[in-house]
Structure formats: C-alpha cells, structure tokens
Amino acid sequence: MKLCHLFLCALSQLALAAAQSTFTPARPPAIPLAVKAPYLSTWLNVGSDGGNGGYLAGEWPVFWSNQITAWTGMIRVDDTTYTWMGDPGPQAVTQTAFQYTSTKSIFTMDVAGKVEMNITFLSPITPNDLKRQSLVFSYLHVDVSSVDGKVHDVQLYSDITAEWISGDRSNIAQWDYGQAGDVAYHRVYRQTQQLFSEVDDQGEWGYWYWSTDQVHGLTYQAGPSTDARNTFAANGSLPNSQDTNYRAISDNWPVFAFAINLGPVDEWGSGVLFSIGLTQDEAVQYEGADGYDPVPSLWTSYFDSDLAAVEFFHKDYSTSSQLSTDLDNQISQDAIAAAGQDYLTIASLSVRQAFGATQLCGTPNTTYIFLKEISSDGNMNTVDVIFPAHPIFLYTNPTLLKLLLDPLYENQEAGKYPNLWAMHDLGSHYPNATGHPQGNDEEMPLEECGDMVIMTLAYALRSKDTAYLSQHYAKLEQWTSFLLDDSLYPANQISTDDFAGALANQTNLALKGMIAIKAMSVISSLTGNEADSKNYSSIAQQYINEWETLGVAHDANPPHSTLAYGSNSSYGLLYNLYADKELSLDFVPSWVYDMQSTFYPTVENKYGVPLDTRHTYTKADWQLFTAAVASKSTQQMFLKDLATWINETPTNRPLTDLYDTDTGNYPSGLTFVARPVMGGAFALLALPS
Ligand SMILES: *[C@@H]1O[C@H](CO)[C@@H](O)[C@H](O)[C@H]1NC(C)=O
Numbered sequence: 224m225k226l227c228h229l230f231l232c233a234l235s236q237l238a239l240a241a242a243q244s245t246f247t248p249a250r251p252p253a254i255p256l257a258v259k260a261p262y263l264s265t266w267l268n269v270g271s272d273g274g275n276g277g278y279l280a281g282e283w284p285v286f287w288s289n290q291i292t293a294w295t296g297m298i299r300v301d302d303t304t305y306t307w308m309g310d311p312g313p314q315a316v317t318q319t320a321f322q323y324t325s326t327k328s329i330f331t332m333d334v335a336g337k338v339e340m341n342i343t344f345l346s347p348i349t350p351n352d353l354k355r356q357s358l359v360f361s362y363l364h365v366d367v368s369s370v371d372g373k374v375h376d377v378q379l380y381s382d383i384t385a386e387w388i389s390g391d392r393s394n395i396a397q398w399d400y401g402q403a404g405d406v407a408y409h410r411v412y413r414q415t416q417q418l419f420s421e422v423d424d425q426g427e428w429g430y431w432y433w434s435t436d437q438v439h440g441l442t443y444q445a446g447p448s449t450d451a452r453n454t455f456a457a458n459g460s461l462p463n464s465q466d467t468n469y470r471a472i473s474d475n476w477p478v479f480a481f482a483i484n485l486g487p488v489d490e491w492g493s494g495v496l497f498s499i500g501l502t503q504d505e506a507v508q509y510e511g512a513d514g515y516d517p518v519p520s521l522w523t524s525y526f527d528s529d530l531a532a533v534e535f536f537h538k539d540y541s542t543s544s545q546l547s548t549d550l551d552n553q554i555s556q557d558a559i560a561a562a563g564q565d566y567l568t569i570a571s572l573s574v575r576q577a578f579g580a581t582q583l584c585g586t587p588n589t590t591y592i593f594l595k596e597i598s599s600d601g602n603m604n605t606v607d608v609i610f611p612a613h614p615i616f617l618y619t620n621p622t623l624l625k626l627l628l629d630p631l632y633e634n635q636e637a638g639k640y641p642n643l644w645a646m647h648d649l650g651s652h653y654p655n656a657t658g659h660p661q662g663n664d665e666e667m668p669l670e671e672c673g674d675m676v677i678m679t680l681a682y683a684l685r686s687k688d689t690a691y692l693s694q695h696y697a698k699l700e701q702w703t704s705f706l707l708d709d710s711l712y713p714a715n716q717i718s719t720d721d722f723a724g725a726l727a728n729q730t731n732l733a734l735k736g737m738i739a740i741k742a743m744s745v746i747s748s749l750t751g752n753e754a755d756s757k758n759y760s761s762i763a764q765q766y767i768n769e770w771e772t773l774g775v776a777h778d779a780n781p782p783h784s785t786l787a788y789g790s791n792s793s794y795g796l797l798y799n800l801y802a803d804k805e806l807s808l809d810f811v812p813s814w815v816y817d818m819q820s821t822f823y824p825t826v827e828n829k830y831g832v833p834l835d836t837r838h839t840y841t842k843a844d845w846q847l848f849t850a851a852v853a854s855k856s857t858q859q860m861f862l863k864d865l866a867t868w869i870n871e872t873p874t875n876r877p878l879t880d881l882y883d884t885d886t887g888n889y890p891s892g893l894t895f896v897a898r899p900v901m902g903g904a905f906a907l908l909a910l911p912s
C-alpha cells in the first residue's frame with residue numbers, strides 16, 4: 224500500500240535523514256550527563272526499550288535508578304523558542320551529532336539553520352588530584368554560534384526541578400538564591416534533612432547547588448515550572464523572582480531557572496557555563512578501628528564552606544576541563560595502541576560509570592574511598608565488586624585502590640569480623656559501613672580471600688609499597704590459610720557470579736585460589752618471609768599440577784577448561800587467569816592460555832561468549848578480563864562483539880555488565896545497571912608493560 228506520492232515519500236525520507244544524529248564512537252544504551260558520585264548520577268536513556276535513541280531534546284534525564292531528575296534546556300533565536308534538553312514543550316532543535324569521551328558527552332544541535340549549539344556535559348575525573356576529585360559536581364557548557372552568516376538575537380534557558388534532591392516526590396523542598404563571588408546559584412534541599420538515608424537510591428540529605436556566572440543579561444526565577452518556562456518562551460527573560468511557598472517536589476513543580484541574554488550572536492559565538500552538584504558535610508557512617516562514626520566528605524578539608532566549594536568548582540572550569548581532556552587523550556592513545564577503536568569505545572564509556580560509584584571521604588591524612596555496589600544491592604566496598612572494577616584504579620592511580628581496600632583492612636584488623644575468610648563487604652547498604660560483626664554477610668569465602676590477596680599485591684607492585692604488605696601480613700596469612708584449605712577442591716559455594724547459583728569444584732574459582740596462593744608466596748618473599756614463600760609456592764605448584772587434570776576437558780574438541788571438575792561438556796569464561804599476568808607470576812602454563820584462546824571462538828554468539836554453560840547470558844567485565852590475556856585474534860573477537868553490543872543493545876539504562884549474548888537484552892529478571900564493575904574495561908591497560 225502506498226500512502227504517499229513517490230516524490231513526497233522521497234522528500235519525507237530526506238527530512239528523516241536530515242533529522243538523524245551521528246553517534247561517535249557508538250550509540251550507547253544510556254548517555255552519562257552528570258555522573259560523578261553515587262548521588263550525582265543523571266543519565267539520558269537511549270536504547271529502544273524505552274529511550275528515544277539518544278536525542279537530548281524530547282526526553283527527561285533520569286537518575287540511574289530511573290526516576291526523572293528533570294533538567295531543561297531551551298533556546299530562543301530571533302523570538303522563536305526551541306527545546307534542547309528535556310521535554311518542556313517547545314519544538315526540538317535538530318540534533319546532528321553526539322560524541323562521548325571518557326569524561327564528556329557532547330551534543331551538536333542545529334537550530335533552524337540559523338545557529339549551531341555545542342552542548343558539553345563534563346563530569347571531571349582527576350585521579351591524581353584528590354581535591355578536585357572529591358567535589359561532587361559536574362559541568363554543563365553551551366556554545367552557540369551563527370552558521371548562516373547573519374547575526375541572531377539569542378537567549379538561553381536552563382532549569383532543574385527539585386527531583387534532584389530526594390527519591391520521594393512528596394517530600395518538601397526548600398530553596399534560596401544567592402551569589403558566591405561572581406557565581407550565581409540556586410540552592411535546593413530537603414526541608415527535613417534525613418542524614419545517611421536514601422529513597423530509591425537518591426540521597427536524602429545535603430544541599431544541591433545549580434550555578435552559572437553572574438553576567439550582564441542573567442535573569443532567574445524559582446517558581447512553578449509552567450510559569451518560568453512560559454515566561455522565558457514568551458519574553459526570553461525571567462523576572463528575578465523567588466516563590467517562597469516551600470512545598471512538595473511534585474506540588475506545582477518548583478523549578479530553579481536561569482536565563483541568559485546572549486544578545487546578538489555572530490559566527491564567533493558565545494558560551495554559557497552551568498554547574499550542578501551536591502554538598503554533604505558528612506558523607507558516610509563507618510565502623511573503623513575506633514567505633515561507628517560519621518565520616519566527612521573529603522572536600523570539607525579543602526574548603527571552609529559549601530559556597531567556597533561551589534565557587535571554586537565553577538571558576539575552575541578551564542583547569543578542570545583541561546585535566547579531563549588530558550585524561551581523555553591518555554585513555555584514547557593507550558586504548559587505541561593496545562587494541563584499537565572497539566576497545567576505546569568500550570573503555571571510554573566505562574570511566575564515568577566506574578568513578579561515579581565512588582566517593583572520597585575523610586581527611587588528607589586519613590582518606591578513604593567508599594564505593595557503592597550500585598543497582599545490585601547497594602552494599603559498600605563489596606570485595607568482589609572492587610575486584611572487577613580495580614583495573615581502572617590501577618591504571619589511573621594505584622593509590623585509589625589502596626584507599627578502597629584500607630577500610631576493609633581497618634575493620635577486620637580491629638577484630639570486627641569473626642570469620643576465617645575475608646569479609647564480603649563493609650556494610651549492607653551505602654552510606655552505612657557498619658561492617659558485619661556477626662559474620663552474617665553474603666558468604667563468598669574463596670572469592671573474597673583470593674581477591675584481597677591479589678589486589679593487595681597488585682597495588683603494592685604498582686606503587687612499590689612493600690610496607691603495605693608487611694602492615695597487613697597477618698591478615699593476608701589468615702586468608703591464605705583458608706585458600707590452602709579450599710582451593711584444590713572448592714566446597715559447594717557461590718562465586719562472584721552469585722546470580723548463577725552455587726556449585727562445588729568450580730574450575731575458575733579454584734584457579735583464583737591457586738593464583739592467590741602463588742601471589743602470597745611473592746608477598747612473603749617481598750616482606751622477607753622466605754620460608755613461608757617457599758612453602759606457599761610449592762603448595763601452589765602442587766595444586767596447579769592437579770588442576771591441569773581436574774579442570775580441563777582434554778579429550779574435548781577443541782579442549783577447554785570446564786565449569787566444574789569432571790563435567791567435561793561444561794565450560795565458562797576462565798577470567799581468573801587474568802591475575803597470573805597482572806601480577807607477572809608466570810604460574811599457569813602457557814598451553815592453558817593457548818587452549819582457551821582457541822576455544823572461545825568456537826562458542827561465540829552474536830554479542831559475545833556466554834559466561835558459562837548454564838545460561839546464554841554473559842558478563843561484560845569478565846569478557847574484558849578474559850580478552851586481556853587472550854591471543855590477539857581472540858581478544859579482537861571479544862572487543863568487536865562487545866562494541867557491537869554497545870551500539871545495538873535494546874537496553875536503555877546505564878551500561879549493564881550482564882546481558883544475553885543472543886538478544887543483547889537483560890536476562891529475565893536481572894537488570895544490572897551503572898555498576899562500577901565496568902572499570903574492568905581497563906584490564907588490558909592495567910597489565911604490566
Ligand atoms: C562545535 O564543535 C565543533 C567541533 O569542535 C566546531 O567545529 C564548531 O565550531 C563548534 N560550534 C560551536 C557553536 O561552538
């Protein structure tokens with residue numbers, strides 16, 4: 224059936240083509256907008272399961288857990304108003320391009336062929352500058368210039384709602400407006416502060432600051448969304464007024480709006496900077512050596528007040544943006560050199576997500592990093608979540624890995640955990656690091672003991688910090704004694720892939736234990752415990768010799784490691800091999816690497832290799848660990864499949880690490896999103912050169 228004349232069809236297709244944006248280097252399942260810490264995590268949903276395909280205009284930004292955190296952008300060009308962000312009503316600008324780097328999401332918009340806009344969301348990441356990294360803030364920078372040779376009259380608008388301040392829209396918001404130096408800000412917060420509490424994973428305490436430069440031509444309004452937006456659309460300015468009827472977030476939706484009159488805009492253009500962020504003097508509660516105490520946000524050591532931090536951050540744009548660009552370039556060069564564009568596509572998308580699950584706390588002398596196990600259960604500093612994430616910290620600044628491990632050591636060395644094995648996490652829900660004094664945490668003994676030993680040595684080798692090994696030697700020995708008991712024939716237990724169920728004699732888990740024993744022999748040697756070192760080394764050698772028979776289906780064609788001993792038709796990603804190379808142990812024989820590299824391509828599905836024979840789903844992080852130590856061609860297979868998946872997955876939430884290798888969708892009932900484990904994308908770059 225033909226619904227239109229051929230000529231008109233051709234025309235509408237042209238229009239359609241013109242309305243399409245390019246996506247470079249890929250069209251991700253969700254686009255990070257302001258992603259800096261567990262409570263500053265706003266994204267644009269993209270994938271076809273509910274996203275609009277990656278267009279900034281026409282869809283509201285959301286917090287990672289999917290409730291709207293409305294953020295609006297409008298532009299008025301020669302008296303006509305357009306929408307560039309969110310869905311406030313006016314016609315949308317035409318998005319022509321989108322690009323992401325490790326720290327930035329950049330949209331290019333065409334406004335009626337008259338002006339072009341570049342809209343940059345920058346969540347700065349400064350792994351070697353903890354003062355800057357400690358600030359829970361993000362930038363929005365908008366450039367506008369004329370593209371038709373004429374001068375245009377332009378006004379720019381942006382607002383946020385109070386949805387940013389609480390997960391419960393019936394909570395009462397309060398606000399005020401002011402100036403810090405020459406930075407104008409709206410401050411918005413919960414009238415009743417609920418320290419250390421969350422609703423739907425949003426933080427229920429602290430102060431939100433939404434700022435811009437106090438320039439000539441700036442107007443503002445705090446008031447009902449329809450008032451502020453209609454006033455701007457009609458007039459291009461706001462009345463500099465404040466509604467003081469503090470009320471529920473959803474009651475006549477108060478918005479916090481800025482309008483900037485750019486006046487005549489020519490080809491040289493004009494720019495506006497906004498920043499958004501959260502200040503919480505006290506960030507977490509923590510059961511350390513001295514008891515259960517609130518821990519301050521690290522930035523409080525560097526700034527006397529919220530406003531000092533707000534002003535510093537806003538005025539720091541050029542430095543902060545340069546440091547972020549340096550990191551973008553470093554990652555880009557290293558990733559391309561190591562494995563090509565597909566690798567960069569994956570790695571650069573993972574950076575803000577991994578760092579965005581962490582928060583720097585304490586003081587410069589006693590600094591901690593607390594990490595939230597986002598979306599799976601909210602646990603704090605989960606050992607088997609730090610482990611898959613740890614390559615990004617090792618690559619960017621190994622000290623960050625130490626700061627993640629320190630509170631786990633401190634709590635357990637103070638005798639606050641009763642089990643022989645290593646604790647699973649530091650507390651059941653962020654931001655409460657209460658520990659597990661009864662020892663009733665999620666039991667994952669072999670996994671967590673292996674992870675702690677491996678990561679501790681990885682940090683010490685990269686930082687040449689053998690004192691750290693001596694400091695924790697007793698704990699490491701205790702955990703290793705558990706590894707000696709359990710690694711050869713692992714008891715029936717869950718591994719980090721707990722969603723797949725418990726199993727005895729897991730081949731990959733056994734390998735982790737054995738590699739960790741070998742790692743302990745290195746730790747012993749580095750700390751002058753030569754007798755221990757010899758003993759651990761010889762036991763590890765006996766174990767791996769047995770494993771080579773127990774864990775390998777030698778008669779299979781091609782041969783491969785099994786999922787569990789003796790189950791010859793089973794297989795799984797042997798991702799724990801990674802630590803052997805990471806720590807330069809030279810422990811697992813090279814034929815095991817070669818065998819696995821030959822095997823994986825024989826079980827490749829459309830979007831990758833299944834995690835194991837129990838399901839068709841896989842883990843992106845473990846594929847990246849596996850790829851890092853595979854042959855070049857098998858490595859390229861993994862990276863190509865994963866980059867293709869990023870471009871095509873129907874999932875529309877922040878990058879999942881768990882997806883079906885045939886459909887590219889979530890496995891039923893398992894929606895993991897925005898998890899820091901994607902820091903594992905840096906596995907290849909974290910290997911010793
Ligand atoms: C947008 O960025 C592109 C690429 O950097 C540049 O060529 C263009 O001039 C920019 N446009 C505006 C409005 O800043």
Ligand SMILES: *[C@@H]1O[C@H](CO)[C@@H](O)[C@H](O)[C@H]1NC(C)=O
Nearest residue numbers: 418419420421652653654655
């Ligand atoms: C953390 O503990 C406090 C009590 O100290 C409690 O009010 C709060 O709800 C807890 N937060 C979470 C997210 O469980």
Ligand SMILES: *[C@@H]1O[C@H](CO)[C@@H](O)[C@H](O)[C@H]1NC(C)=O
Nearest residue numbers: 453454455457458459460462
């Ligand atoms: C637009 O501005 C004029 C003059 O400042 C004012 O009288 C009018 O009420 C404004 N219109 C709206 C819709 O706010």
Ligand SMILES: *[C@@H]1O[C@H](CO)[C@@H](O)[C@H](O)[C@H]1NC(C)=O
Nearest residue numbers: 524525585586587588589590
């Ligand atoms: C922090 O460490 C420095 C250098 O080790 C020391 O001089 C200073 O007194 C310490 N500050 C506090 C508050 O402990």
Ligand SMILES: *[C@@H]1O[C@H](CO)[C@@H](O)[C@H](O)[C@H]1NC(C)=O
Nearest residue numbers: 712714715727728773788789
């Ligand atoms: C583990 O494997 C060994 C050797 O095949 C076997 O003797 C033992 O029964 C297995 N353990 C379990 C719990 O199945």
Ligand SMILES: *[C@@H]1O[C@H](CO)[C@@H](O)[C@H](O)[C@H]1NC(C)=O
Nearest residue numbers: 703704707754755758759762
């Ligand atoms: C080696 O370690 C095992 C297990 O801890 C222990 O039983 C044995 O005595 C040790 N041997 C030596 C020579 O230290």
Ligand SMILES: *[C@@H]1O[C@H](CO)[C@@H](O)[C@H](O)[C@H]1NC(C)=O
Nearest residue numbers: 775776777778779789790791
């Ligand atoms: C598994 O394969 C090994 C050799 O690869 C063989 O010795 C063993 O008997 C096989 N086990 C089963 C249950 O078939």
